[in-house]
Amino acid sequence: MTPSDLLSILPLLVLVVWACALLLVDLWLKRKGVTAFLAALGLALTAGLALAQAGEETTAFGGMVALDGFASFLNVLFPLSGLLGIAVAYGYLKRMNIERGEYYSLLLFSTAGMMLMAHAADLVVVFLALEFLSLPLYVLAAFARPRLDSEEAGLKYFLLGAFASAFVIYGIALIYGATGTTSLSGIVAAIEAGSLGTSGLLLTIGAALFLVGFGFKVAAVPFHMWTPDVYHGAPTPVTAFMAVGAKAAGFAALLRVFVTAFPALDADLTPVVWVLAALTMFVGNVVAIAQTNIKRMLAYSSIAHAGYILMAFVAFGNPATRADAVASALFYLVTYALTSYGAWAAVIALEKQDPSAGSGQAASGLEINDFAGLGRRRPALAAAMTVFMLSLTGMPPTLGLVGKFYLFRTVIEAGQVWLAVIGVLTSLISAYYYLRVVVVMYMREGAPETTREPWLDFTWAVSALATVILSFLPMALFAWASAAGVMGF
Amino acid sequence: MLLSETAISPLFSLAPLIVFLPVLGLLLNIIFGGRMGEKAIGWLASVASGLTFVVSSLLAYGLWAAHGETVVVPFADWITIGSLHIPWNFRVDTLSVTMMLAVSGVGTLIHIYAIGYMHEDVRFKNDPKRFRRFFVFLNLFIAMMMILVSGDSYLMLFVGWEGVGLCSFLLIGFWYDMDTLGRPSWANSNAAKKAFITNRIGDFGFLLAALTMFWAFGSVQFGEVFGKAEEIAAAQPAVIIAITLFMLIGVTGKSAQIPLYVWLPDAMAGPTPVSALIHAATMVTAGVYLVARSWPLYTLAPDAQYIVAMVGAVTALFAATIAVGQYDIKKVLAYSTISQLGFMVAAVGMGAFVAGMFHLVTHAFFKALLFLSAGSVILGLERGHHHLAHHKGHEEHEGKHEEVFDPGDMRNMGGLRKRMPVTFWLYIIGTLALAGIFPFAGFWSKDEILLDAAKLHPEIFIILTTAAFFTAFYMGRQIWMVFFGEPRHEAAAHAEESPKIITVPLMVLAGLSVLGGALNLPGVHTLGHWLEHTIELAEHELHLPAWLEISWGGLNPVVALVSTLLALLAIYISWLIYGRKPLTAGQKDPLKKPLGFIFTGMENKWFVDEGYWAVFVNRYVDIARFLADVVDWRFWHDWFHDKVIAGTYVWLSHIALNRYADQKGIDAFFNGLGDLTKRLSAFLRRLQNGFVRSYALAVMLGVIVIVGYLLMK
């Protein structure tokens, strides 16, 4: 461990230390708002350091950790996502009487785990990062403790998450067995050396199990079944944070590992990924139609979006489209982050405690029909929600359109035209349930009660503006994503 | 070519004024008439007309000084298209100047008369505001007539021809919304329409002539056409005959000959000054002028000439017989006009151009006199009627006004010579001139026509003489019925004489009717020599019987004697029937019983109008109605348009496209798809059953499938 090693993961280190300190400091803080502020400060600092680091390319810790464009890109995305996570949680926790300082520390830890995932250059580190980011999330999911659905969500997430991690580990074991190393570069070297023989099969199955485990994390069908329940049961700010961060981290791992280490396996794995992508898009969009609860609807929608990114992921094997695959996936993750946070912020604004509830009851105000009349009550919020819905559908003039466009282009470049067709058709289906929200907001009579919290309003307002404005000026973002797509090592 | 460039006497440069003075008059009346009084309007128009007469006189003088040499005064370029060049030139020659003088002279007198006449008429009809319009139209007429007679080409002539036709329409239908008594009626508009349409048929003939001329001669200018006439006649004689016969159609329209005369009697619906000016003295003579002007063409087509003469002669006799059975004072004069026009047309048809023009001029004098005097009579009766109404008091006032009283019906008149002496004497003078009694103007002109007829075409002489007999008879009948005997109506009993503004112009005309013969006394032939500069009279080799050879200084005593005796006889017979035992109120015409159905025919104008209606007009209306109702409405609109086109379209859009393609096809398909998706969604949803173990099972199944697949490879 050299100083330069430490320097290379400086933002991450800072964040971890800050999180530990916060945990301690929180004991003395009566007003948890200060904790939130400190947490935000820490994240801002981290983001700044990550930006400062952008452009550097090194490996550290004996090749286990890499710092390149890919890592920098995600290292800026994760803290910012964390900041938004704090913004939406700040008022919510108070409102729902679950305000405890540990929330923010847990959030910081999870973010640190995601950042570690971005740095990972060795399967061990990948596994560690996976657990590092997941364990806090299990706790956060069950954070609204007296409520049964929150605890149930936490338990389900935990049990299934542990189950999936077991697959990941076994897969890594098989890969190790096949190649004799867990280092990504080592694996590549081993494959290219061609000295595998029968271990080739082990490698392939190992890679498949790895894919299964991370498929769980990103909610690919048929490993998606935890998503609706967990998203529904967890406190909404946690859901927002999970939906963006965990998914992005999961994709980061998949992209990093598959693009770097397993391109040679594409002959075997591409059909698998193809089927996964197709199924995910299909199931995600179709089942969302039948939903009446907005949280579940957005959960299925996030499954569908994972499907779209998987669609671009299909191109990982082809060297010509590889960089594009990564770039468009990263671009879409940013798009999805903005839109998702905004939509979840809007949901939080409408969520309220059920007054007739005892301690074990669910929150209310989360049915789609509760959005009725929002267009009149809070026109700005309704407009923002409309923007988010349009972006998720992929309609102009939102960033979602640009993102989807890049994804489709990558797929077609890779020659998977039928997959693109399925993508388009399912997008079409998705228009129904997204626009249903818009219809309900504007064309039904109702009197929704909403909360106005400054940071919450800030979140959805900024997200909406960014979604629209960036759709006209995506060039900078896309350039950065493209640069990140060429993985440095 | 500018006027200044022509080396002619500066007098001739005044020529365009004959058109533009009346135009100026009418414009001033239009613009300022609202602010001027009736007298001012009337006098302005009369002065415009008078100045036209002055200019015409100056032109005549200039022409006389130039020894009758024809002068063409160029005015403007009208149409220039490629090789087609039609200028607007003024032709000042003896023939056109004669017409100019007659028209503007008589026209001015009638303008003055009209000031007084219309003053009373608009009050009788209760619309004083219409006074100005009358004089605007009158001036317009003078302008148009001047264009007609001064034109240097058939096209300019036609412009004037149509223009006077328009003015005739406007003036006949002056009281377009009411009848003679002021009650709402279509009668006058119908009369105006009839005049216009009948004239249009004539104009069609004229146009055919002009177009044929253009086609054969390459020009319609008088100079060029007449220059080439002989050459074309030699090469294509049929062309000349065609042109002259087509022109005849125009003449029968404008100059009211058989078969297109039917508009003239109806035209009496217009105010009396209009009847006098347009339908007696000037417009109707345009046809005669046309034939006289086209003498080079006619002399080259003797067959056509004979037809023209025959048409004129037959018309003269036919109209005269009708005049015998008419009861309206103006209608008698109208048919008389048709008859006299027949004389003129016969004359120019025979080649006796001078005789025809002479009679045209004298007829203008005495016919205008007669019409205007008749107008005076009618006014007198109207005054009497009005007087009655006021004197009798209110209750009877009501009753009297509801009674239908026609001031023009001779059966309401009688004994007017006592009540309106001036008018009476004027009328006598006019009658004598018309009847052709020596030494009035009519005697000289009619006699010359008869003489020429006797020399050239004896059969025409017989017809015309018979017509002359009837002429004297119906005029005598009229005199006895109107002025002698006892008044047959209260209004006649109270009739009043007309004011000076009406009677003075009449006296001038009376003077002209007495002395007009001097224009062309036999032997002297002043007019004849004057016209000879323009019209070359053919020398005929005639073998005449001895009695026709006699010439007392140009006058043939036999013909003169025969015509005068016949006229006197006719007047005597009319006295026997109408004068000796004057008619009483309500008595039927004494000729009715002896003549029976002949008189009925005369009364009803030989049912010609009814015949036209039955044969032509109604058939035309039937065709029009058929085309409109059946072809256009029932077939095209109702069936084809509504059923076929609209029906097809409706079927196509409602049934084919809307119901089948859209609703049952496309909608059903897509709704079905949406429905399917929804059901799929509901189905898949049930997989998410909330049990962790089933979720784990799903993961396990996924793993098994993937691993299995990879193992198989």
Added chain:
Amino acid sequence: MIPLTYYLVLSAILFTMGALGVLIRRNALVIFMSVELMLNAANLAFVAFARQYNAFSGQLFVFFVMTVAAAEVAVGLALIVAIFRVKHNIDVDQMSSLKG
């Protein structure tokens, strides 16, 4: 020497049994125990491979896995206790209020 495949087969059997345990058992704790069994199956595989390659990295990985497993246990048991406090039972089939 025991051939590598024996170890691998054993590892696979253990893994499968663990998976079956997760699928079949209703008690949350037992499910968690089955997951631990799966992790240990992986550990066995790691060690076997490490032996094969004569490398330490595999064995090191086992430490990592065990550490992580311990952390997971801490979190998981906390969650299970929290639920037990409310529902007084940890039958996972009874925790199915979130569905659809």
